[in-house]
Amino acid sequence: MNIGDIRSEYTQSGLNRNDLCEEPLEQFKLWFAQAQQAKLKEVNAMSVATVRKDGMPQVRTVLLKMFDEKGFVFFSNYNSAKAQELSSTPKASILFPWLDLERQVRISGNVEKVTQAESRKYFRSRPVGSQLGAWVSNQSQVITDRKVLSAAMQELQDRFKGDEIPLPENWGGYRIVAEFYEFWQGRANRLHDRFRYTRHSGGWHVNRLAP
Ligand SMILES: Cc1cc2nc3c(=O)[nH]c(=O)nc-3n(C[C@H](O)[C@H](O)[C@H](O)COP(=O)(O)O)c2cc1C
Structure with a gap:
């Protein structure tokens, strides 16, 4: 099988300027719900x-x-590779590959840590x-084998037995404050619909982009 021959036509839907919400967050909410x-x-x-x-991009x-309206939040380890990258360049791009709907959404912006109270609240819910x-x-971090993890897990289970587990200092949320959105809907013959939102004098400017 030649992977060059794998292709499908995208015909489920279309996206028109008139159908778009003025606020990209509202458009995101709609697509997320769908x-x-x-x-x-x-x-x-x-x-x-x-x-x-060193300029090398990393994605995960x-x-x-x-x-x-404040942004898009995920949680992670504050000593991880991504955390180091975000501390030197506090910017990120996120992508939702909703391929079964022939859609993708791309968002980018500056990144900040959420408050400890927000991290604690989410941590408690886990x-x-x-x-x-x-x-x-x-x-x-590099580890020698899986046993390192199971030994540490056992030790912590014993340490916190029955107690409330505190929020680790090196764990919490990051918020991407959106500056840019792009909504992509696949169409026939690779003539897809793309709309870009960029911030413009307190509101948002929308452009259709060539696919
Ligand atoms: C479906 C899925 C969900 C994941 N969710 C998270 C997450 O919410 N937070 C996180 O830190 N890593 C998550 N990971 C693991 C990351 O992809 C990545 O391996 C990890 O964060 C280390 O990345 P880094 O070394 O670039 O910092 C997830 C992986 C997959 C496949």
Whole structure:
């Protein structure tokens, strides 16, 4: 099988300027709700791209855990590779690949840490195993084998037995404050619909882009 021969036509839908919400957040809400209705797997999974100090881009999947007019929030380890990248360049681009709907949404902007209170609130809502996992994993560090993780998990289970598990200092949320959105809907013959929102004198400017 030649992978060059893998292709499909995108014919499910179209996107017109008149159908778009004036606020990109409203458009995102609408598409997110439709992605949920379509029961897409891991509908809140998004790729997040950051930049290393030497200019090398890095991308990985994370889960979107909140979004509102303040921005788009995911949680992670504050000592991870992405955390180091965000501390030297506090900017990110996120991408939702809703391919079963022949859609993608791209958003980018400056990144800030959420408050400790916000991180604590979300941390508390996680299953205990995930709370312990946040303590156990020195995310992005080299480890010799899996036993390192199971030993640390056992030790922490003993330490916190029955107690409330505190928020680790090195764990919390990042908020991407959106400056740019792009909504993409696949169309026939690769003549897809793309609309870009950029900030413009307190509001948003919308442009259709060539596919
Ligand atoms: C579906 C999926 C969801 C993920 N969600 C998160 C997440 O919410 N936070 C996180 O730190 N890593 C998450 N990961 C793991 C990241 O992709 C990545 O491996 C990890 O954050 C380390 O990245 P870094 O070394 O670039 O910092 C997820 C991975 C997948 C495949």
